[in-house]
Amino acid sequence: MLKRSLVSLLEELGDYAVKVFSEFEVLEEGDSLTLFAPNEELLDWAKDFLIPRLRGKVGRRVRLKLFDRSTNLNPKYTFENFVVGKRNEVAYKVCLEVSSAPGYSFNPLFLYGKVGVGKTHLLNAIGNECYSRGYKVLYLQVEDLYLKIYRFIKEGKLERLRETLKSYEVLLIDDVQFLSGKERTQVELFNLMNYMFLRNRQMVLASDREPKKLLYVSERLISRFEQGLVVELGLDEETKRKIIERKLKERGLKPTKELIDYLSERTSLNAREVEGAINRYLIYGFEEEREEESKGLEEVIGLVLRHFNLSERELMEGRDRRSVLARQVAMYLSVKVLGIRLWEVAIRFKRRNHSIVIYSVKKVEELIKRDRRLKNLIEHLKGKLK
Ligand code: ADP
Ligand code: MG
Numbered sequence: 001m002l003k004r005s006l007v008s009l010l011e012e013l014g015d016y017a018v019k020v021f022s023e024f025e026v027l028e029e030g031d032s033l034t035l036f037a038p039n040e041e042l043l044d045w046a047k048d049f050l051i052p053r054l055r056g057k058v059g060r061r062v063r064l065k066l067f068d069r070s071t072n073l074n075p076k077y078t079f080e081n082f083v084v085g086k087r088n089e090v091a092y093k094v095c096l097e098v099s100s101a102p103g104y105s106f107n108p109l110f111l112y113g114k115v116g117v118g119k120t121h122l123l124n125a126i127g128n129e130c131y132s133r134g135y136k137v138l139y140l141q142v143e144d145l146y147l148k149i150y151r152f153i154k155e156g157k158l159e160r161l162r163e164t165l166k167s168y169e170v171l172l173i174d175d176v177q178f179l180s181g182k183e184r185t186q187v188e189l190f191n192l193m194n195y196m197f198l199r200n201r202q203m204v205l206a207s208d209r210e211p212k213k214l215l216y217v218s219e220r221l222i223s224r225f226e227q228g229l230v231v232e233l234g235l236d237e238e239t240k241r242k243i244i245e246r247k248l249k250e251r252g253l254k255p256t257k258e259l260i261d262y263l264s265e266r267t268s269l270n271a272r273e274v275e276g277a278i279n280r281y282l283i284y285g286f287e288e289e290r291e292e293e294s295k296g297l298e299e300v301i302g303l304v305l306r307h308f309n310l311s312e313r314e315l316m317e318g319r320d321r322r323s324v325l326a327r328q329v330a331m332y333l334s335v336k337v338l339g340i341r342l343w344e345v346a347i348r349f350k351r352r353n354h355s356i357v358i359y360s361v362k363k364v365e366e367l368i369k370r371d372r373r374l375k376n377l378i379e380h381l382k383g384k385l386k
Contacts, residue, residue, distance in 0.1 A: 009057055010050075020045065025067060027076050028250055033060045036067035036075045071131055072139040077124035083246055085239025088118055091231045095122045095204075099129040102170050102202035106229035108193065110176075111206045113233040116270030119206040122233075123172045126204055130170045137170040142178040146185045153184075165192055169201050176207035176225075181216040190221045197227075235269045243271050247278060262286060280343070296338040297348050303384055304330040307377075316350060329378065331357050332364035337382050 006026065010017045024046070025036040035050075037043035043066050054062055067075045079099075084092050091113075097105045111119050124139060131137045140148075152161040165171070171192075179186055196203050207214065210232070211225040235243075244263050248255040263281065267273040305315055308326040315326055331349065334340045335357065342354035351357070368375040 006054075006058070009054065013049075013053060017050070021050070025075050027081075028060075029081060030249065031060050032063060033058060034063045034065055034075075036065050038067060038069050040066065065132070068131070071127060071137045072144075073127040073131060073137065074120075074124045074139075075128060077121040078128055079125045081246065082118065082121055082125055083239055083242045085242065086236050087234035088239065091118075091122060091233035094229060094231055095126050098202060098204065099126050102126075102130050102135060103200035107197060107200070108203040108205060108225065108228040110211060110225045110228065110230045111204070111233060112208065112210050112230070114208060114235075114270070116272035117233050117235045118271060119233065120174055123174055123204055123206050127170065127172050130202075135169045136167065137172070138165075138168045139172040139174065141174045142176055142182075142185065145173065145189070146178075146182050149185055149188055162188070162192070166195055171196065171201070171203050173203065173205045176205045177209060177214060179214065179217050179221075183218075186218050186221050190218070190224060193221075193224050197224075235271060237264070237269070240264060240267070240269060240271065240274070244274055244278075247274055251278065253278075293338075293340045293344050294348070296340055297334055297344065299385065300330050300333045300338065301348075303381055304333070307381065328360040328364050329381070331360040332378070333381060333385065335361050337385055 007018055007021065010021055020042060023038050023042060027034040027036070035046060037046050043064065046064050051062060051064060065075070067073075079092075079096060082088075082092060091111055094106060094109060095111075098107075098109050111122060113119055127137045127139050148161060149158070152158045173189070179189070193203055195201075205225060210230060211217075211222045214222060214225075241260055241264055244260050244267075245255040248259065248263075253259070259281070263274065263277045266280075267277050301312070301315065304310075304326050305312060308315075308322060308329075310318065310323060310326055314323045315330065318324065318327070327349070331345055334345045335342065342357045345357045346352075346354040349357070364374075364378070368378060
């Protein structure tokens with residue numbers, strides 16, 4: 001939003017300025033604005049050309065920072081914009097500590113917690129802090145590490161990759177749970193960690209579960225993970241509300257109690273859902289009819305559960321044919337008979353987006369063309385709903 005309004009300012013300065021500016025990242029925080037330049041050259045350009053021309057026009061304090069994309073860091077995840085609460089306070093403090101003396105406090109540091117509690121945010125915050133203090137930093141997801149290893153093996157250059165990885169002073173490895181069964185990657189990581197540890201180079205890892213609970217990961221790697229400090233983080237309602245408030249402000253929306261209540265009710269303890277809920281609010285506004293829809297959905301679910309003789313859990317997660325069919329029928333009835341919106345159905349069935357709902361509806365439509373029994377069943381259930 002903001003980037004666009006800056007671009008319109010820049011248009012007066014010509015196409016070149018607009019084009020170059022597209023290389024920048026922009027972070028808004030309250031009344032200040034940070035521009036991240038991807039290299040020294042553009043940093044100079046911004047200093048000499050851009051900033052003097054923006055002054056007085058954007059009505060905010062403008063800061064300029066260097067940001068090197070080869071670190072893979074997301075410059076928007078910082079300590080300053082991390083909301084500290086009951087269940088992430090310890091992790092936050094430990095991460096600050098690690099940033100203040102990388103390699104010399106807790107090494108390795110292992111963070112774990114559920115989806116959307118801020119693990120990736122904290123890893124990047126450590127990275128950004130260390131990077132700004134001159135350390136050589138790399139952020140990598142396990143999946144990327146895995147792909148890199150295979151690419152370099154294929155090209156016969158594994159040794160070169162090893163040397164490159166060893167050259168970092170701070171290495172941040174995310175989504176460690178995906179090491180499961182990736183034996184080659186585990187071996188490389190184990191050797192790398194030994195090397196780094198002996199030379200006081202910092203490693204920070206993040207995972208959705210604690211080291212002991214990782215599946216198909218070698219014992220020796222697990223004990224490496226446990227050798228420094230293992231910290232759990234989570235989210236609580238109060239902190240989630242503060243995150244909502246912060247995100248609303250960042251997007252130029254007024255964080256009224258009503259709006260925060262509304263968004264809070266519609267998200268679980270997962271900060272990732274907050275963005276989605278705000279987007280949805282921006283499109284639909286407050287959704288009153290939701291009550292009606294949720295009554296209808298519960299009715300469909302109850303009906304389908306009774307008819308197929310399933311538990312709710314089977315209906316939501318079951319992979320056997322009966323459960324899958326029941327789920328598809330329930331989605332079909334919700335959308336086609338009761339007219340409930342796709343998103344609403346997706347949320348009730350704990351799906352990330354509504355593509356599965358669309359698919360299910362189509363599938364049932366296909367099936368009833370050929371299958372009389374199913375067609376009769378749908379008619380029968382329809383009758384009960386009305
Ligand atoms: P995880 O890696 O644990 O799944 P993320 O770090 O990706 O979670 O967080 C999801 C989103 O929520 C990100 O946009 C992140 O910035 C935001 N977020 C999570 N925790 C906080 C927090 N304590 N303060 C501010 N934003 C947060
Ligand atoms: Mg993450």
